[in-house]
Amino acid sequence: MNSDSSNANVAQSELVESALASRSAKVSDFSLFFSKFVAKGRQISSAVPSSPSMVGTVLQSVDFSRPATIVELGAGTGPITEQIVEHLRPHHRFVAVENDRDFCGILRRRFPEVTLLESDATRLADPLAKLGIHKVDYVLSGLPTPSLPPRAMLRLMHWLRDSLTPNGLFVQITVIPVLYLSFYRRLFDQVDYRSVWLNVPPGGVYQCSQPRKSYRRRR
């Protein structure tokens, strides 16, 4: 390891510790998130965690009054996780998924009650089956879905086709308003889009259902 990358790792460890100082250490979350964005670019896709407006719009898609299995993909530092946890009732099953080790450390310490899979969100069938989960009612995604490599995208879509219940929803955040509407319409029969202007940068939420049996990545 050269001295630049070792200094970067030390700096990230310090940011992780300071983000853990409280359950909602927003300023530290921003610094850590930004440093991850600089280091990993499109794998993180946003320079800052989701705003309360973005989180609120995601949660509007979920009917918490009914029993449901909810899976969150790409939980990051946990702004959406935190609000899901606030709404959970005994008739819910909830699993969060994140593949970044530092973010997973934060999520585990902030939400010890949550089942967290530190794994690739496009390889979920087996880990979820081990938890006894075969069908999912809500998939809430912070993943950089349009930037996924083609094979990862295929795996994600196969899993969604096999696992989403007939009325199930795939809810996807974006920080590039409306641009990917046609992309999601190629993947799902039903797609609605809601703008979220009070986010940095402004973004939105795609609410998708009925994954297509076959899809074309591009026109």
Ligand SMILES: C[S@@+](CC[C@H](N)C(=O)[O-])C[C@H]1O[C@@H](n2cnc3c(N)ncnc32)[C@H](O)[C@@H]1O
């Ligand atoms: C735009 S951030 C969203 C974070 C958080 N949900 C929020 O709203 O602030 C994308 C997150 O997806 C995670 N991620 C990217 N690719 C992933 C993958 N293949 N499997 C699991 N997590 C992934 C990144 O590490 C990052 O935490």
